[in-house]
Structure formats: structure tokens, C-alpha cells
Amino acid sequence: MSDLRKKWITAPLLNLIKKVLPPISETEREAMEAGEVWWDAQLLSGKPDWEQLLSMGPPSLSEEEQAFLDGPVEELCQMVDDWQISFEEHRIPDEVWDFLKKERFFGIIIPKEYGGLGFSPTAHAEIVTKISTRSTSVGVTVMVPNSLGPGELLMAHGTDEQKDYYLPRLADGREIPCFGLTSPEAGSDAAAMVDNGVVCYGEYKGEKTLGMRVNWHKRYITLGPVATILGLAFKLYDPDHILGDKDELGITVALVPTDTEGVTIGQRHLPAMQAFQNGPNWGKDVFIPMEWIIGGQENVGRGWHMLMSALAAGRGISLPSLSTGGAKMAARTTGAYARVREQFSIPIGKFEGVQRRLAEIASIAYVLDSAHKTTTRALDEGRKPAVVSAIMKAHATTGLRQAINDAMDIHAGKAIMDGPLNYIGNVYRAVPVAITVEGANILTRSLMIFGQGAIRCHPYLLDEMMAAENPDTEEGIEALDELLPKHMWFQLKTFLRGVFHGWTIGLFASSPKGVGAAAKYYRQLNRYSAVLTLVTEISLMSLGGELKRKELISSRLGDVLSQLYLLSCALKRFKDDGSPKEDRPLxxxxxxxxxxxxEVSLLEVFQNFPRRFLGQLMHFLTMPWGHSVHTASDRQARACADLLMTPSESRDRLTKGVFLGNPGDGVDLVEQAFNKVCATEEARDKLKKGGIRTLNHQTIDDGLERGLISEEEAEKLRDTADAVDLAIQVDHFDQLSPEAAGAR
Incomplete structure (x- = not known):
């Protein structure tokens, strides 16, 4: 019976899979093997095990890590003048560089035995988050050596000799690293890289040495203009077959001192008015000994795998930290500004249009901070969730864009006029940088999140694809024959679960114990996990390799997976915080x-599905009633807006880690005005009851003369009026010359 099944069922199915499912290139295979699946696999199982997520508990810092945040990080923020860095000098001052080196900011992730700080991913993320609320340029400068770069690659793949030599020098800043991946011709497509090396013999330290003759042109390399050591990715060839019988050996990664003969470090790029160092570099016939390959000669051709492994973790920390910091800073300052800035004698935060924008900022900050904490908590446990990291990079930077756009609209002229008092404008300029680096969000959303997630998280699909690509047909049939019954049972459960929860709009879906009023949201996530899993099965089986080219379908399904992840993190954070009632509006x-x-993404998938009948069928099976969840009500929006405009533990919890400025800074001025406005609200109400709605020294004196307020209240109100006047001011400068105006 088994042999008949293999002959008449399994073998034909194997041939069908070879035709229908997309072939996996070597580059794609290495990308999929890098990192691992985690909660994303649960979300694509149709029945998430919430205990796996909730039992992790909240992230935490050691005493040493907390002391570093309270000490050197706070001191660094006090040293930094972002206007001076970004607009006057266009560089980070030497004293800041010296402090970064002295306090080992470049060695956050390097183990203590090599002279680094040896901090956890959570500590790394919190450090970058706080710095980014003060200066994006300094945040990027700290982020890069601790993210995708020589340090992380050395720790994971370097030889003992390389670690012993380079890691201490990276930790204390004797070496400044950069990593050269992006080429003008290839951009984010590393497979199209034209930078190349040829295996050959050359002279090194006066001796004939086996190595590579390498030529390259890289650009957009952060820290490139000041780097002393260059991590270099290039394609390696062996036309003389010195190392074996293969001509093309694959992408290889080496460490190249920037003072090596033939290396040219170019002048600076100026990324979107940011002052972090970034620029091009070239190599012309540069001889690189084999011992400079990270990990030595045995890692020839393993560069792409090494880079994908590093990105699997780094993407989840670096740019999400910057984005979370920016969103939290926007929430803190915009809420304060909306409370102190008045139009028609009432705070602008009382206008319903402004309230909705405030609520959106607060919500984005809450979700990003929640996802940020959950992801770094997973990284603390040694996980490398590749798809989750891609979700974080894409949606954290997109979330920052929306939050900063809303903050700009509410601040209006305050955020438009450049100057030291403008704490929003430079973050606004930095957003396009975050959106495009480490793979532009368009690419990440269209190709990576669902494209990799659907295959990697599926319990059987990747193994089936491997079976189809097995050169030994008999072995492929044997492997597939074992997988098919399991896959068919999975499909049956997926179908029943997806249809049942779709028709009952999740009312009978399960929820974890002890989650209280949040249970209804767990049920909805379980519902849409089941629906996404069913839609994924139908899409893969009907479209096969064509799904790869249907980027808009893939991106919408990726959005569903991303939202399931982000919302899972928000639920976890709410539980970790003790389910505080005051946070429920958020x-x-x-x-x-x-x-x-x-729901919008799924309905657009159904509407645009290439097999129209299947699109209509999926709609009927999983969302027969159309929209069942509406966006937040106006009452909920007002509650979120009030949370940002009222001093409370909830507001402090949401914006924890924001640097509140030095005395006289724009952030400090609006924070001080906010505190004083809130403290004098009762006295202000007395004036309003007496018909005095405008607050200035004259109206305060009128109120005192009429006996509406006491002398003590009048004095506090005068101080408040002065503080508000300072908070809403913008900078002004001498008339610019035509040349200077043209330069701007």
C-alpha cells in the first residue's frame, strides 16, 4: 500500500510541487536559514499558544545596566547640543567622541572579557532609545558599531586571534568600524553585487601569501569617513582553482584596515540634514590576505549567511530603538505643547481634530514601545527572530513617520521654524533615513515579511520545497510521503478553524486566563490568526511561485502578520504592567x-486576488460579514489625548526614557510650562469664571484687583504665563546673505 501511494500519489505531487512552488535560490536559502522563527510561527499556526509569549515576563535591566543609563547615558545627553551638531558644525564634537570612547559606548554588546560592557539586548535598546530622544545623529553613531558591523560578526564568526585583537580595540574606540555592503549598482540586492575579489598569491609582510585581489565601490556607509577598520562584503572568484574546482565561491566578508594600500575613503554624504558620518569608499586592486576573512579561510563564501544572521538580531534593536525613542518624545512634547498652547482662549488639545492626532501619537508610542520591549526580551533569551526583526524595522520606522507627521501638524509653526528651540524638526528630517536603510521599507514589506514568513513559519512547506529540490528523486519522494499526511491534517484543522472563527467573528475563540477586560482582544487575534493561516494555505497552493511576483498581495498579507505581532506585544505589555486601568484607553x-x-488588508487581498473565484470564496469563508471591528470611538480618542495632556503615572510610563532636556532647551521649556499650567489650573478656572479667559500679566492683575484670585495665586499665574511664553517661542536669526540663503 505504501509503495502504491508513493507511485500514484506522492510522486505526481512531487512533480506538481516542483512546477508550482517557487524554486529557492542559494541566496534565498541562506536568508531563510539565518535566524529563527518564534512568535511569528505561532501566529501563522492558526492557534497561537499565548502561554509561550506571556510567560516570558517583562524585560529588565541589571543594576549595572540601569546605573549606566542613569549615569553615562544621562551625562552624554546633557553634553549633546543637537542644533550645534546638525546645523552649525555638521559633525559630532571631539569631546562627545572622546566621551563615547571613554565610556565604551561602542562596546555595548562586546563581552567584558574583551573590554566591552557586555550588556543585554534590552540594555542596548534602552541606551539607543534614550540617546535618540536627544539627538538622532549621536544615536546612529552609537547604534552602528553595536548593530550590523564588525563587532557582532567577529563575536559570532571570528577566529580566536581576530577576537583577541579587534574586540578590545573596538570596545574602547581605538578602532572605529564601518561595514561596506551597499554598492551603487546593486543597492539592497546583495546577489547583484559587482564588488569582486580573485583568489591569488600576493606579498604580505614581505612574504608570498595566499589571499585575494579585491576591487569595490561602496556608498551610504555609516561611519565610513572616520572608520579605521572596514568590514567588506564582496563576491569571490577562483578562476585558477587555487582553492578547489569552483569558479565562483560566493559572497565573502573580510576586515580591511582603511589605511591599506589601494583603499580610498571618500568625502562625506550629508544624509537629510543629519550629522552622523556617512560616505563612500573604493578599493583598487587591494590585496587582502586570507587571514583577514572574518573566521578565516573556512568562511570563504559564507558572507551572506553571516550577514543575514547578524541582521536577524540587529534589525530588531537598532532602528526600532531610534523609532521608539522618537515616537515617545513626540508623545511627551506634543501632549505638553497641546496643553499650554491656546487658541480662542482654550488649549489646542481640547479641539477634537487635535485630540484625534494626539491619540494616534499616543497609540503609536504605546505599540512601538510594547513591541520593542517584547522583541528585545526575546533577544535576551538568545533568540534571533528574523521575520519579527523585519517586521520591527519596517513598522517601527513607518510608525515613527506617522507620529512625527502628526506632531508636526499639532506644533505647526513651532515645528517649522529651525533653531535650537525646535525639538521636532530634526527628527522629521531623520525619518526618511530610517525608512530606507537596512533595506527600504517598500522592499521589506513587499517581499520579505510575508515572502519569508509564510515559508519559514509554515510547519511543513519549507521541508516540502526541500524535498522537491532534492536531486535524489527517491529520497524526495520518501520525504514528501512522510510530510503529506501531516500537512493534509494541518490543512483540515486550518480550514475548520478559519471558517468557524470567521463566521462567528471570533466570539468563541479562546483567550488566556487572567487577562480580564483584554480577553476580547485575545479572541480577535486568535480569530485572525486562524483566518491568516487559512488564506496563506489557499494562496500558496493556488498561486505557488506566482505569489512571489504578486507583491501587493504579499505585502497586504505581511501587514496582517505584522499587525498580529504588534498587537500581541501590546497585550503582553498591558499584562506585564499589571493591567492598569488608566492605560486601557491606550x-x-x-x-x-x-x-x-x-480587516482592510484582508478585504483588499480578497478583492485583488488573481484567482477571482478564490478571492470571493475566501471572503465568504472567513469574513462573510465584512468589517466587524471599527476604529476607536471619539470618546476613546479623547481619553488618550487627555492622558498625554495630564500629569500621571500612565503618561510617565508611556514616555519613560525620554531625555527632558537641559535648562533652557526647547524640550525643557515646554515641559516646565506644562507642569506650571497643570499646577495652576484651579486658579486659572477662577479667572475664567470671572470672565477673564486670556492669560497675561495684565489680565492676572485684573483678576487680583477683582478678588478672583489671591496674591499667591497671581504670582504663580504670572510665572506660568512667562513659562508658556517661553515655551511657544521660535528662534530668529540675523538676515542671511544671498550666499548663505542659497546654501540653506
């Missing part, structure tokens, strides 16, 4: 917004 607004986006 959770409700975020959940409704995310669930609504899930």
Missing part, C-alpha cells in the same frame, strides 16, 4: 486601529 485605541487595518 490599549483599546491601539487594538481597534490594528484590528481595523487587519
Amino acid at each position: 490599549l483599546e485605541f491601539a487594538m481597534r486601529a490594528g484590528l481595523h487595518e487587519i
